[in-house]
Amino acid sequence: xxxRFVKTAALAAAISLSAxxxxxxxxxxxxxxxxxxxxxxxxxxxxxxxxxxxQRGFQIYKEVCSACHSMHLLSYRNLRDIGLSExxxxxxxxxxxxxxxxxxxxxMFERPGRASDRFRSPFANPAAARxxxxxxLPPDLSVIxxxxxxxxxxxxxxxxxxxxxxxxxxxxxGMHYNQxxxxxxxxxxxxxSQDGQLTFGDGTxxxxxxxxxxxxxxxxxxxxxxxxxxxAMGVRVLIFLAILGGLTYAVKRKVWADVH
Numbered sequence: 001x002x003x004r005f006v007k008t009a010a011l012a013a014a015i016s017l018s019a020x021x022x023x024x025x026x027x028x029x030x031x032x033x034x035x036x037x038x039x040x041x042x043x044x045x046x047x048x049x050x051x052x053x054x055q056r057g058f059q060i061y062k063e064v065c066s067a068c069h070s071m072h073l074l075s076y077r078n079l080r081d082i083g084l085s086e087x088x089x090x091x092x093x094x095x096x097x098x099x100x101x102x103x104x105x106x107x108m109f110e111r112p113g114r115a116s117d118r119f120r121s122p123f124a125n126p127a128a129a130r131x132x133x134x135x136x137l138p139p140d141l142s143v144i145x146x147x148x149x150x151x152x153x154x155x156x157x158x159x160x161x162x163x164x165x166x167x168x169x170x171x172x173x174g175m176h177y178n179q180x181x182x183x184x185x186x187x188x189x190x191x192x193s194q195d196g197q198l199t200f201g202d203g204t205x206x207x208x209x210x211x212x213x214x215x216x217x218x219x220x221x222x223x224x225x226x227x228x229x230x231x232a233m234g235v236r237v238l239i240f241l242a243i244l245g246g247l248t249y250a251v252k253r254k255v256w257a258d259v260h
């Protein structure tokens with residue numbers, strides 16, 4: 001019985017290994033996309049966010065991305081966490097019109113946004129979004145770095161990955177070539193297409209790579225605003241465990257000293 005179990009386990013392991021090798025070979029044959037690391041400040045176990053980078057990233061989202069993409073999980077008041085003051089948050093919120101109501105007459109109306117409002121969506125509903133984008137539905141960006149393998153590195157690579165298609169490749173109508181997008185054909189036109197497309201208030205040179213990094217960092221913060229707090233807590237826990245381990249060992253030595 002034991003020998004039969006061992007043979008069965010060995011056969012299962014061999015089948016699993018063969019399947020894994022076949023999948024790996026298939027991916028290699030398809031030309032698996034390798035995402036280059038961007039080297040963000042928040043990468044690594046002890047990384048933190050760069051507030052200036054996050055503020056530039058929000059500017060890019062506001063002036064470029066928000067025309068098509070929503071971020072319905074964020075409220076304007078959350079922008080305080082990236083270094084905006086109360087007055088700046090209020091000004092950002094008031095710059096958009098939010099549908100509210102009904103009023104006393106049972107009618108919906110629009111009003112200036114408040115800090116407590118969610119980010120305004122560019123379209124009233126998914127059908128309107130598809131109609132405005134040739135049938136494609138722009139994804140909500142609230143947790144996009146969590147929803148894509150590679151996270152912020154993938155978003156950065158995608159934004160800088162637009163190029164002319166290689167010889168022999170015919171793009172479908174309305175599609176654009178992108179070396180880092182799965183299948184290399186993407187409906188979204190390059191949103192950050194040239195250096196100097198935006199002007200940053202802090203004087204940072206707005207190259208395509210810089211803008212791509214900034215907005216990718218902002219989107220990562222949107223998906224993981226608690227990243228710094230979580231990592232700080234982890235460090236404190238490790239320090240506590242190290243101290244506790246040292247005290248426990250010292251007590252053990254003290255208690256058992258007379259035994260030996």
